[in-house]
Every structure is written in structure tokens, then in C-alpha cells.
Amino acid sequence: MSEVRFDDRVVIVTGAGNGLGKSHALAFAKRGAKVVVNDLGGSAHGEGASTTAAQTVVNEIKAMGGEAVANYDSVTDGDKIVQCALDNFGKIDVVVNNAGILRDVSFHKMTDADWDLVYNVHVKGAYKVTHAAWPHMRDKQYGRVIFTASAAGIYGNFGQANYSMAKLALHGFSQTLALEGKKYNITSNTIAPIAGSRLTATIMPPQILEQLKPEFVSPLVLKLASEGHTETSGLYEVGAGWIGKLRWNRTLGHGFPISAELTPEQINEKWSVITDFSKSSHPGSGQEALMQIMQNLQNK
Numbered sequence: 217m218s219e220v221r222f223d224d225r226v227v228i229v230t231g232a233g234n235g236l237g238k239s240h241a242l243a244f245a246k247r248g249a250k251v252v253v254n255d256l257g258g259s260a261h262g263e264g265a266s267t268t269a270a271q272t273v274v275n276e277i278k279a280m281g282g283e284a285v286a287n288y289d290s291v292t293d294g295d296k297i298v299q300c301a302l303d304n305f306g307k308i309d310v311v312v313n314n315a316g317i318l319r320d321v322s323f324h325k326m327t328d329a330d331w332d333l334v335y336n337v338h339v340k341g342a343y344k345v346t347h348a349a350w351p352h353m354r355d356k357q358y359g360r361v362i363f364t365a366s367a368a369g370i371y372g373n374f375g376q377a378n379y380s381m382a383k384l385a386l387h388g389f390s391q392t393l394a395l396e397g398k399k400y401n402i403t404s405n406t407i408a409p410i411a412g413s414r415l416t417a418t419i420m421p422p423q424i425l426e427q428l429k430p431e432f433v434s435p436l437v438l439k440l441a442s443e444g445h446t447e448t449s450g451l452y453e454v455g456a457g458w459i460g461k462l463r464w465n466r467t468l469g470h471g472f473p474i475s476a477e478l479t480p481e482q483i484n485e486k487w488s489v490i491t492d493f494s495k496s497s498h499p500g501s502g503q504e505a506l507m508q509i510m511q512n513l514q515n516k
């Protein structure tokens with residue numbers, strides 16, 4: 217088995233001052249990467265800022281003989297983070313969009329600020345960093361982009377309407393980057409991790425959190441970010457040493473004759489067929505998904 221290495225690779229990890237991002241940054245550095253350790257250093261709710269979080273991780277990397285630079289900008293100023301990578305290391309090979317905050321509250325109590333802050337950090341932030349890095353990766357015909365989604369986005373979670381919105385948005389974003397990046401050797405993949413961190417500290421008992429080490433998640437990030445990994449557009453759930461891949465599962469559906477008016481009553485009548493997953497398909501692209509729908513135009 218050949219060793220996964222990142223010698224001469226420049227990696228940006230956002231939100232790398234704590235939790236998962238810190239674990240990713242250390243893992244990349246251990247395998248030879250030059251790492252931009254970005255962290256705004258605010259609270260889990262997105263308040264305040266400090267240089268301590270990023271600097272502490274950089275000190276740790278340097279102490280083990282690795283190469284890293286600290287960056288304290290918010291991901292919403294993604295161009296500054298990318299500039300930091302260029303100024304210090306001259307290029308960008310890997311972007312790990314990891315920075316995140318929570319503003320959990322049930323939907324009826326959610327404020328515009330709760331919604332906007334979560335959107336800004338997770339979605340706009342990932343956009344700003346990736347968008348600034350994109351032309352450099354295209355020029356070099358090489359790039360690996362990783363997004364960080366969440367089970368809350370895939371399945372929903374009480375009190376996390378804003379967070380669920382943001383987290384699944386990233387997978388949609390990633391799937392299109394995968395298409396646009398293909399001919400430039402840029403891949404884009406998404407993880408939905410579970411790990412003990414300050415974000416999960418309030419929702420799980422400490423003895424479980426202790427076992428859910430971020431170090432169980434980082435190896436998948438490294439695999440997805442490695443040169444040898446050319447699969448793109450994936451979504452993976454990962455944690456506790458377990459890794460699985462997700463894909464769409466669509467029922468075979470039912471095509472109604474298009475020559476007659478379609479009524480809700482007809483849909484009612486065929487509901488058990490429309491929703492029957494005993495036989496299903498797994499469309500892997502927009503074209504594949506559309507094909508079956510368009511075929512029904514012959515159903516007169």
C-alpha cells in the first residue's frame with residue numbers, strides 16, 4: 217500500500233484552531249503538507265475573535281518539524297486566506313472548508329441574525345475561500361476541495377433549520393464544482409462527520425464525545441485530498457472509525473399519460489407506486505435523472 221503524502225502540497229484548512237479542523241491540519245502537516253491554519257478564534261456561536269486558536273496549532277505543527285502559517289481572517293474574507301497561502305507558499309493545492317458555528321434555536325424563535333450568521337460562515341465562507349482559490353487551481357490543473365456537511369443537513373435536526381440549510385447546501389455546491397472542475401483535475405467531495413468538539417459538547421454525554429475522536433475523521437479528509445484520489449462529487453458520513461458513502465435513491469415512479477389532464481386524485485390513486493422503494497434507481501447525474509422524466513413525453 218503506497219503511503220499517502222502531501223510533500224510540496226499547500227493545504228488551507230479553515231476553522232483549524234479547534235476540533236476537526238485542528239485534527240485535519242495536524243494530519244496534513246505530519247504527512248509533509250505546508251498548511252495554512254485559518255481560524256477566526258471566536259466562540260461557537262460566532263462571536264468575538266482571537267489569534268490564539270490558530271497560533272497554538274501552528275506552534276504544535278512547528279514543534280513536530282512541520283510547516284504551517286497561521287491566518288486569523290474570517291472565511292467570509294476568503295480571498296485574504298488564499299492570499300496568505302500564496303504569499304507564504306506560492307500556490308494552493310487543497311482547500312478544506314471546515315470552519316463552522318452553531319446558532320441553534322427552534323424555528324419559531326429564529327432571528328434573521330441566527331439565519332444570516334450561519335449562512336455567512338458555512339455557505340458564503342466556503343464560497344469565498346473556494347472562489348478565491350479556484351483560478352489558481354485551474355491554472356495549475358490541480359485541486360482538491362473538501363466541504364464539511366452534517367447529518368443535520370442530510371436528515372434534518374430539531375432546532376437547526378439554519379444549520380441544516382447551510383450544511384446540505386454545501387453538498388449541492390460541491391457537486392457542481394465537481395462537474396466544473398473535472399477537466400482541470402480539480403475534485404470536490406463532501407464529508408458529514410461526527411466528532412466530539414465544542415459544537416457537539418452540549419448535545420452528547422461526555423463519555424461518548426471522548427470516544428468520537430476527530431482523528432477518526434481526518435484520515436478520510438486526507439484520502440479525499442490526496443493526488444491518487446480522483447473520484448469526485450461524493451458525500452460521505454464518517455465518525456467513530458466508520459465510513460460510508462451516500463447516493464440518491466429514487467423510486468421507479470409512475471408516468472401518467474400526458475394526453476389527459478393530471479389530477480391530484482390520479483396521483484392519490486398511484487401514491488403507493490410513486491413512493492414504492494422496493495424497486496428503485498440511483499441517478500448519478502442530472503442527465504440520468506432527467507432521462508426517465510423526459511421519456512414520459514412519449515406516454516400519450
Ligand code: NAI
Pocket residue numbers: 230231232233234235236237254255256257258259260262269289290291292313314315316317337341364365366367408409410411412413414415416
Ligand atoms: P469547532 O467549534 O471545534 O471548530 C470550528 C472552528 O471554526 C473553530 O475553531 C472556530 O473558531 C472556527 N470558525 C468559526 N467561524 C469562523 C470564521 N468565520 N472564519 C474562520 N474560522 C471560523 O467545531 P467542529 O465540531 O470541529 O466543527 C468543524 C466543522 O464540522 C464545522 O463546519 C461543523 O459544522 C462540522 N460538523 C461537525 C460535527 C461534529 O460532530 N463535531 C458534525 C457535523 C458537522
